[in-house]
Amino acid sequence: MRYLPLTRADRAAMLDTIGASSVDELYCDVPDGALLDAPVDLPSHLGEMQVERDMMALAAKNMGASSVPSFLGAGAYRHHVPATVDYVIQRGEFLTAYTPYQPEIAQGTLQYLFEFQTQVASITGMDVANASMWDGATSCAEAVLMACRATRRKKAVLSGGLHPHYREVTETYCQYSDTEVAGRDGHPEHQATAEELNDLIDDQTACVVVQYPDVFGRIQDHTQLADLCHAKGALLVVVFTEAVAFGAVKSPGSFGADIVCGEGQSIGNALNYGGPYVGLFATTQKLVRQMPGRLCGETVDQDGKRGFVLTLSTREQHIRREKATSNICTNSGLCSLAFTVHMSLLGEDGYRRLATLNHENACKAADAIDTVGGASVVNDSFFNEFTVKLSKPAAEVVEALVAKDVLGGVPLSRLYPNRSDLDNYLLVAVTETNTDEDIAALASALKEALA
């Protein structure tokens, strides 16, 4: 087997040194009958070419989102990833490294984590960020738990504009830790005001969680909400699913958010059918010791040279065990590297221009869709995603579009299976990857499907 270097002669010599008669003997502690004496019932080893063919056959059964006009968002976005990004993350020194617990020989990983943290803090407008979480949804759940720790309270208010997956994950994380999750149902045609959310805040409320832009694509100023939260001793958690947006809109930090967290997939990472992605997590200097996850900090070495180390690990599970701020261990290292490289390529000008192009393309698509009979954009404001009301159930329309080789959007019924009032709404995302031809194809396919 190509990965296994031991030869028959090696094995014999090694057993001899050990003083064992066989490899099976080394398994002598396995209870009687539990040690298998033959391979399990699965296929035998295959050469590289055969495996590749197998996997290509599976790939061929899918319709790649880049092979057709594609307008899917709802928490994952197709963006162009520069070739440099993929080259860098495949370099063995990054790909095959471990968590940088030996900083002397891990300055590469540590320095990019420091750069990553600075980038995340910059785009969110916050003081500090951690070295990544698993994804946006788990970041959101961790933010709620952190808010509970920081405020010593046990209730979270989730806005109706929060992505249903984020809500579900947060509820799942909270359900066994005596944390109450409150909130109202969202609707694309009704956006909760700060006052409405304020009504749900009580003296046990640790935080209010809003999404910005929200799951329906809307953009709302949360300055007033932050003030209301702070007045009642609660924290404002701002969640996002599209990290490109902050190149065009004001940062959550500028609202007075206490925790900003969300999904970083948009920068540097492929769609990957949902994972692995990279959770971003930022907060204020004040709350830094309540943060979950790894943190990289600057220091000096024995010779006085600047260097980087993992720090504040007394918050973490491997030191603090059951009293840790989170059980997270392995995070999204390589995805955060992809984020860092892509963000470095973009820079100030590129990041802001990318955001502008996304918004302009979305505006173009919204206008095109509005000309289609039976379809109307419901958003007053949006970044690169908006909700369309259709004259037919969106799931049916989406299937009809597939037949025309268009991935037309995400029906809200997929996200809200038990909300029949949302059946006719379609979530449409438009990025810099969508050409004018793509938009025309969508409009024309929609027209046919709705006719």
Add this chain to the structure above:
Amino acid sequence: MRYLPLTRADRAAMLDTIGASSVDELYCDVPDGALLDAPVDLPSHLGEMQVERDMMALAAKNMGASSVPSFLGAGAYRHHVPATVDYVIQRGEFLTAYTPYQPEIAQGTLQYLFEFQTQVASITGMDVANASMWDGATSCAEAVLMACRATRRKKAVLSGGLHPHYREVTETYCQYSDTEVAGRDGHPEHQATAEELNDLIDDQTACVVVQYPDVFGRIQDHTQLADLCHAKGALLVVVFTEAVAFGAVKSPGSFGADIVCGEGQSIGNALNYGGPYVGLFATTQKLVRQMPGRLCGETVDQDGKRGFVLTLSTREQHIRREKATSNICTNSGLCSLAFTVHMSLLGEDGYRRLATLNHENACKAADAIDTVGGASVVNDSFFNEFTVKLSKPAAEVVEALVAKDVLGGVPLSRLYPNRSDLDNYLLVAVTETNTDEDIAALASALKEALA
């Protein structure tokens, strides 16, 4: 522009230091009127995504040899290249290095060249090999020129079994250096014997060039020919187009060849529509100083540690100018690295097994084709390629196969456009990449085409 880092401010500051008023001023030596004052008539710069789309559109207009059953050879062979190979050659330290003229910081390149030379010498059965040539055809031409230098003679005898491209390139290289090229036309149903070739050797003959296996796929023992050559003071040059073959057949070195050269594409290199490929070139210890191209040799450094350097460069153009053994400068560095990595993965067992699998697959295909009416294999012997006689012109049949999504082989008329007696012959190559289904598809498509 993403590759150009100078900012407007940089340019101004730099011009200031230089004391020039503009970049145009730096071009003051350009004759009047020749300095353009605007971009030429070509498109403006494009982003990565747009360029990629453009190039993908061109790619989409081709039928990839891996997307259909494919049996093309005639000097280029589709083999499976392990993923490791492509990873290694893309590492920046290899990809973006220069010719290793500074050995202190080029031991990576130099050591693999030393390994490459050893591998090439091993498979050809020769004493030494150089650090690569451009491709098999130019290697062949250089071998003839080298034979002339070594023997101080001016005539080369080329066997009819030599690939027509190799013959044409050799003729082109020889035509302006007073070197006569003799030989006879080849035919798939008549193979020149050693005696027939011997008749062409005279006292001005520097070398006889044979291909092994020859262009029609036949395998012939050249021991007797070597003896005949040596008896008349000529060298035997053995050329090959399929480097995998030596895993299954006796090495040319075992025949007494003086120079062995050919194409190394089969190991580690993609088809690339014909280039870049890698010429292999090996010879005897005696002739080493007559070799063209770069050579890497072992030595020690100041501290006595083993190291490698380019050596015997007094043969080369940058030292010897018009008296150089060749004008070759840049060779096929990265292709030779791909060869070295792939060969290292194969090792003794893998290389020999790969050859066996190629031969077995070819036997299977030959048997399948022989069952098709109007098609018969003419070869008595072959490695992974053989000639088939058809009842119709092969070029027509190949086009008919394309319509059935099969790349069925190379018609001899493509290689010998002026030999109408060869119109009905088809050259079929079969490698480890061809499945049983591929072979069945070929046989069945042939059957239909010949019906």
Add this chain to the structure above:
Amino acid sequence: LEEKLIFEQGQPGRTGVDLPEPKGTKSRLGGLDRDSDVGLPGLSEPQVVRHFTRLSQKNYGIDAGFFPLGSCTMKHNPRLNEKVARLPGLADLHPMQPESTVQGALELIDQCAHWLLVLTGMPAVSMSPAAGAQGELCGMMAIRAALDARGENRRRVLVPESAHGTNPATAAACGFTVDSIPATEDGRVDLAAFEAKLGDDVAGIMLTNPNTCGLFERDVRKIADLVHEAGGYFYCDGANFNAIVGRVRPADLGIDAMHINLHKTFSTPHGGGGPGSGPVVFSEALAPFAPIPYVVKKGDGFHLVETADEEDGMKPFGRLKGFHGQMGMFIRALTYMKSHGADGLRQASGDAVLNANYLLARLKDKLSVAFPGYCMHEALFDDGFLKDTGVSTLDLAKAIIDEGFHPMTMYFPLVVHGALLIEPTETETKESIDQFCDAILSLVAKAESGDAEFFKNAPYLTPRRRLDETAAARKPVLRWKPETA
């Protein structure tokens, strides 16, 4: 040359991308148009490539050399897996595409699940967890849900002292209290102490097997029986499953749930800290509580269940992450499993154990072995052999770096004083293990010869020497900030 931060290298107006000029469309951003700089530096593409190339050159990876980090299983990461994961038909799928357009993806998840089920002998698996730690959460939440469904208020979870820190952290996150079980002299669970702790408030046990001392828990079946008799569940931390893949099926040991770290077991790259993936296999008892989403066969095709109430008999405890799990890791793991096959996987675990025992045999006379007998995939030593040398485990490890190796795991597990946990993995050659052992033995000789000062200042040859971690933690600098004038 020192490599500056990107923030120190940028110039305004420089960029590493070329994007079309915006058209100047009137914005519909709800009046929240960004009105200030983000604060990102501008670098050209060549600068970015060079920066990250240089950073990478300050890192050590498996590709660079022997990496015997115990319990982390740093085995070879095949490039084939990376190549396959980038096939456009796999990498370029949106998680919310209509099911009809992702049948290959769902089949792939199902195939990956099938391999895991056959290898563990278990009836069900949740592919959702993002990493091993979330796998633990998944397993423990299922236990909590099952207890809730039984209407039982059991809240105590037994965890051996030697467990990974994630175990107690996970138990706590599920609302359980943690009760430690001591170890025996030979590094296993103290069965008597364990039995004594059982009771009707016990939710279950979290046991790592092979355990973190690199030993197989001989009494694992008895432990399973006892915890089941007591009405609790058996959660197995599968971090060390790689030692027994294809040789022992966890189902045959009586476990109820076990997570599998795909990177440790099936070689998805660790990537300097992730991404991971931690599928959890379940017994019949826990299977109904597995979280959404999950894939089921339906007719000729595959269906993704995304709602809790869709399937009869299923009572999912919730959702653990956005979308459907770490697809990119499933692709790599499946590629790895198919490459090895049933025979190769069995060979791999055997070779891993053989390599570890060979290393143990070569070092046991000079180093102090923590526990007697054969080890599994990793060999554990305590710092007894360094006694009176003035050299600590840490010092020794740092000196190993200068020899061209990555150090072993230090000070874990906590049950052993100054632990050194060494895991060569199956992809190392005998030659490289010999080289490593020779280096260790010569360092030990050096330590014994009294040159403690040498060790205190090691490493000497690295991009950075020992870093001041205390200073970093005392006044944390967690981001770059522009110098204020």
Add this chain to the structure above:
Amino acid sequence: LEEKLIFEQGQPGRTGVDLPEPKGTKSRLGGLDRDSDVGLPGLSEPQVVRHFTRLSQKNYGIDAGFFPLGSCTMKHNPRLNEKVARLPGLADLHPMQPESTVQGALELIDQCAHWLLVLTGMPAVSMSPAAGAQGELCGMMAIRAALDARGENRRRVLVPESAHGTNPATAAACGFTVDSIPATEDGRVDLAAFEAKLGDDVAGIMLTNPNTCGLFERDVRKIADLVHEAGGYFYCDGANFNAIVGRVRPADLGIDAMHINLHKTFSTPHGGGGPGSGPVVFSEALAPFAPIPYVVKKGDGFHLVETADEEDGMKPFGRLKGFHGQMGMFIRALTYMKSHGADGLRQASGDAVLNANYLLARLKDKLSVAFPGYCMHEALFDDGFLKDTGVSTLDLAKAIIDEGFHPMTMYFPLVVHGALLIEPTETETKESIDQFCDAILSLVAKAESGDAEFFKNAPYLTPRRRLDETAAARKPVLRWKPETA
């Protein structure tokens, strides 16, 4: 850790590939079945990855740092080009596929040719040559063929002393004799000397422009006119075309043939020694003699001409290589050209010249400039400034390595004593040029301070120190051989 040769690492029975078991078919190898070992070592895949990773770590590339090798143009190699070259629809084409199945490939070659023609202003191009040196061969053979067609027996070729070694080697390979032209005080062709050498046996001139001293040949048009009047042809070595791309069209200078090194001009990676690609542009006079094969438009599609007598009016001098040229390099070059566009290419050459002149300006007071005035894309110094220091050009270059830079080109061109030829290229930042200049200036100060011994022994920090090249050449060891017992 020293990295052994693969031949020293292998073990019989180990392999890095898994191939199916052969079936044992009776062979049809003409009785020549191999009956002895090849002598290759057996390594596992992890060993191979580690071996070549470690080797790579002993190399310096553009990705690692500043690489100002004059005349070699080591500019940034974009990864996009590598990615595009690997598209299955391009990389996976067999050169002998039927034309109908490779229309995209032929169109790509045609597009690449079109860009080259517009940038040079020339009417024809041969895409065939495998590298710059073969491009020269192509150009000079066309000249020879044109002369033969005219029935003229001209055999003398004029070549400036400063030319690349390939120039005379190429001329000799085409049966010409080489006659050297001296240079003027200011580094250009001595026009009077040149004129004096003209005669009816002169086949032409081979002139590099910008020349190898990094200077534009002011009298290039006069040279062209004179050689044409004398009945000869003007071959231009296009190695330095990168300095004038998009700013000066060679056609406007009167040249008849010029090769273009795609790696220098359009950034195909040098790869430690190739592959290159050297298309040659031709004037109307030489166009008919271009070698086969070539692409022509035909109806809606493209056609590959592979025989000499197919096209009316064409008289190809032959064939230069197997198949149709370095397709993989055309893909990269075209990707590069499209990325830059007409505007970006013009900017690139301007920035290259600006960077070189900036470097010249920063160093000219301390180093001795070879020739007065502005330079083009590279700055040339002689070793005058090292006089009496006991430090040679080579010593200085080796000391530069320890500063983290690749040295400049040394001892070339030969017309300057102890030459240092420095080419920063357009992809370097002002900051990196400043760093390099600062380092050079401080080394020069050190040399002047009399510390010659330090320089003699440099470099100190490299994987190997100075290597004994004499020993290597005296008794060449060109391959590994097993130790004989």
